[in-house]
Amino acid sequence: MIIIHAVNRPLPRLITDALVERLAVMPAVVVTGARQTGKSTLVAELAPGGRRYVSLDDLDVAEAAQRDPDVLVGGTVPVTIDEVQRAPELLRAVKRAIDTRRRRGQFLLTGSANLLLMRQVSESLAGRASYLTLWPMTRREQLGLGRAGVWDALLASRDDEWPDLLSTERVEDADWRAVARRGGFPTPSVHLTTTRERAVWFDGYVRTYLERDVTELSAVASLPDFRRLMRAACLRVGQLVNQTELGRDVALPQPTVHRYLNLLETSYQLIRLPAYATNRTKRLIKTPRLYWGDTGVALHIAGDVQPSGSHLENLILLDLAVWRDARLERADVFYWRTASGEEVDFVIEAGDRLVPVEVKASTRLRLADARHIRAFRAEYGNAARAGLILYGGREVAWLTPDVLAVPWWRVV
Numbered sequence: 001m002i003i004i005h006a007v008n009r010p011l012p013r014l015i016t017d018a019l020v021e022r023l024a025v026m027p028a029v030v031v032t033g034a035r036q037t038g039k040s041t042l043v044a045e046l047a048p049g050g051r052r053y054v055s056l057d058d059l060d061v062a063e064a065a066q067r068d069p070d071v072l073v074g075g076t077v078p079v080t081i082d083e084v085q086r087a088p089e090l091l092r093a094v095k096r097a098i099d100t101r102r103r104r105g106q107f108l109l110t111g112s113a114n115l116l117l118m119r120q121v122s123e124s125l126a127g128r129a130s131y132l133t134l135w136p137m138t139r140r141e142q143l144g145l146g147r148a149g150v151w152d153a154l155l156a157s158r159d160d161e162w163p164d165l166l167s168t169e170r171v172e173d174a175d176w177r178a179v180a181r182r183g184g185f186p187t188p189s190v191h192l193t194t195t196r197e198r199a200v201w202f203d204g205y206v207r208t209y210l211e212r213d214v215t216e217l218s219a220v221a222s223l224p225d226f227r228r229l230m231r232a233a234c235l236r237v238g239q240l241v242n243q244t245e246l247g248r249d250v251a252l253p254q255p256t257v258h259r260y261l262n263l264l265e266t267s268y269q270l271i272r273l274p275a276y277a278t279n280r281t282k283r284l285i286k287t288p289r290l291y292w293g294d295t296g297v298a299l300h301i302a303g304d305v306q307p308s309g310s311h312l313e314n315l316i317l318l319d320l321a322v323w324r325d326a327r328l329e330r331a332d333v334f335y336w337r338t339a340s341g342e343e344v345d346f347v348i349e350a351g352d353r354l355v356p357v358e359v360k361a362s363t364r365l366r367l368a369d370a371r372h373i374r375a376f377r378a379e380y381g382n383a384a385r386a387g388l389i390l391y392g393g394r395e396v397a398w399l400t401p402d403v404l405a406v407p408w409w410r411v412v
Contacts, residue, residue, distance in 0.1 A: 010038075010041055010042075010045065011137070011141060011142070011144050011146070011186075011190065012141070012144070012145075012146030013038065013042060013134070013137070013141055013146060014138070014141065014146060014147050014148050014322055014323070014326045015031075015042070015132055015133075015134055015322075015325070015326045016042065016146070017326075018132060018326045018327075018328070019031065019042070019046075019108075019132060021328070022130040022132065023046075023104070023105035023108065024104060024105060025104060025130070026104065026105075026128070026129060026130045027098045027102050027103060027104065027105075027106045027107065027128050027129070028094060028098060028106060028107040028108070028109060028125055028128055028129035028130075029105075029107070029108050029109070029129065029130050029131075029132065030084075030109045030110070030111065030125070030129050030130070030131045030132070031043065031108070031109070031110045031111075031132050031133075031134055032110065032111045032112070032113065032114055032131065032132075032133055032134070032268070033112070033133055033134035033135060033268055034112060034135075034136070034267060034268035034269060034293055034294070035112045035205075035208075035209065035213060036185050036186070036187065036205065037134045037135060037136055037137075037184075037185065037186070037268075038134060038137070038186050039082070039110040039112075039134050040055070040082055040110070041186075042134060043080050043082065043108055043110055044080075046080065046108065050077065050078065051077070051078045051079065051080050051108065052075070052077045052078070052079045052080065053079075053080045053082070054072065054079065054080070054081055054082070055081075055082035055083055056081065056082065056083040056084060056086040056087055056090075057082065057083050057086070062086055062087060065086075065087035065089075065090045066087060066089075069087070069089065069090045069092070069093035070093050070096065070097070072090070072093070073090065073093045073094050073097045073107070074097060078103075078105050078106055078107070078108070079106070079107060079108070080107075080108040080109075080110075081094075081107065081108070081109050081110070082110050083110060083111060083112060084109045084110065084111045085111040085112060085113045085216075085217075086216070091109075091125060094107055094109070094125065095125060095128065098125075098128045099128075107129075109129075112213065112267065112268075113213075113217055113266050113267050113268070114265070114266050114267075114268065132325065132326075133268075133321075133325045135184070135268075135293070135318055135321050135322045135325070136183060136184025136185050136189070136293065136294045136318065137184040137185070137186060137189055137190070138184065138318070138319050138322050138412070139174065139179055139315075139319070139409075139412055140171065140412075141184075141322075142184070142189050142190055143171070143172070145171070148319050148320075148322045148323035148326070148412075149319045149320070149323060149411045149412040150165070150166070150169060150410075150411055151320065151323045151348070151411075152323070152327075153165055154355070154388075154411075155348075155350050155353075155355070159385055159386035159402075159404075162386065162388075162404055162406075163396050163397070163398070163404065166396050166404075166406050166410045166411065167396045167410075169410045169411075171409065171410065172409070173394075173407070173409050174409050176307070176311075176312050176315060176361070176392065176408060176409070177306075177307040177311075179295075179315060180295040180296070180299065180307040180311040180312065180314070180315055181195070181198070181295075181296060181299055181307060182198060182296050183294040183295050183296020183297060183299075184294055184295075184296070184318060185201075185205070185294055185296065185297075187201055188201045188202065188296055189296070198296065199300065202296060202297055202300035203300070205297065206230075206297065206300065206301060209267070209269070210223055210226065210227060211223070213267060214226065214263060214267070217263060217266060217267060218259070218263050220260075220263075221256075225250070225252055225256075226260055228250045228252075229246065229250050229252060229257065229260050229261075230264065230269075230301050231301050231302060231303070232246055232249050232250050233246070233261070233264065233270060233290060233292070234292060234298040234299070234301040234302040235302050235305070236290055237290065237291055237292055237298055237308075237310045237311060237313075237314055238289060238290070238291065238309075238310030238313050238314065239289065239290055239310075240285070240287045240288070240289055240290070241261070241272060241287055241288050241289065241290045242287070243257045243258055243261065246261075268293045269292065269293045269294075269297070270290065270291075270292060270293060271290075271291040271292065271293060271317065271321070272288035272289070272290060272291075273288055273289045273290075273291055273317065273333070273334065273335050274288050274334055274335075275287065275288065275289075275334060275335060275336065275337065276334035276335065276336045276347045276349070276354075277334075278380075282338045282339070282340070282342075282379060283338065283339040283340075284336070284337065284338055284339070285337040285338065285339060289335050291313070291314045291317050291318075292314060293318075294318075295307070295311050295314050295315055295318070298311070298314070299311065308361070309359065309360065309361035312359055312361050312392075312408065313345055313346075313359045315408075315412065316345075316346065316357070316359050316390060316408065316411075316412055317333070317346065319412045320333045320346065320348070321333070329350070329351075330350075331348065331349065331350040332348075332349045332350075333346055333347070333348055333349075334346070334347045334349065335347065336356070336376055338375075342371075342372050342375045342376070343372055344356045344357070344358060344372055344373055344376045344387075345357060345358050345359045346358075346359075347376070352383065353383060353384075353385055354376075354380055354383050354384045354385065355384075355385050355386075355387070355388065356373045356376045356377065356384060356387040356388070357387070357388045357389075357390065358372065358373055358387065358388070358389045358390070359389075359390050359391075359408070360389055360390070360391040360392070361391070361392050362391060362392055362393075363391070363392045363393040363394075364393060365389060365391055365393065365399055365405050367399065367400065369389060369399065370387070370389065370399045370400045370403035373387030373389070373402075373403050374387070374400065374402065374403065377402060386402045386403065386404060387402060387403045387404070388403075388404055388406055388411070389403060389404070389405045389406070390406055390407075390408040390411055390412070391405060391406070391407065391408060392407070392408065393405070393407055394407050395407070396410065
């Protein structure tokens, strides 16, 4: 278990308040996310409050889950069960325990795979559980601020208030390339200080993931083939998912590519960003775009490549994912692209309003950089708010009357 320290205490995570709120309402809360995002640290903090803590990484506990799951989940003391994906059948015992005696906060479960996407999991705890995702740490969580970007404040403000709001945002500037290289996993992003140390950690992470976690989730006929597919996916960050092309490049049949991509997504290594599909007058591209669950891992797997604008996009998307998944109010994130080539990197849908967001790694912007956002706003009319261009410069300024240019680090 990785302990994240800041002045001898774990760094705060945005998800914590949402977790406590849901434990006060639901019989079970399930926290899922990739390995090493800090799930064990997060839930272990709640154990001193009268919770019993067990981990299925412990072979004795895993054996007990197989032999007598009802005993493992029984009793009157609330229980935290770590890495529950190792014994999916345990969820049926959890369901029986809840149905026998329904109590708020009775179970806190964690898993390193999306249980709702695992074929082995036949019990979803529908109506009994609330699901949360713990993504790698945002930049502001790494700074000890315990939050994601200023998305809530932007949504709550009028468009004409955005420049003052963002100009007064007190958060330090950063080189996005360095942020992308260290990623968001607690150990490399917070504890390790050199590129070489992080390379050692990323290498161990990838090898452990390949040799242990993947084979536990699904049969993989050839780990070298799977590694080649991962590298090909990492070299396509920000691009449309084309399984046929991927298969051709790594000499794998399309059905195998499809299964491996699903496996990467189930284990939170891969993100397929859906297209905004509300069509008015334009023919829209609906193929998802491919991103990675951590930019540091993606760059390591890709090899000796320099961070590009697509990795800055990936950083913004991960911040949006952390923000979105910690909210009680529904919000969604999409991209938008038309057959004629108009494209907006991210569309935030919150309530009945849309916020288009473009990402540019350059330090200088031109008027033409606002063209696609303006096309989106013309398409969706009053539903679309002013657009944002997050870029590598330093000035907050209206590029056009309806498109605001903002340094990326003032938002994320």
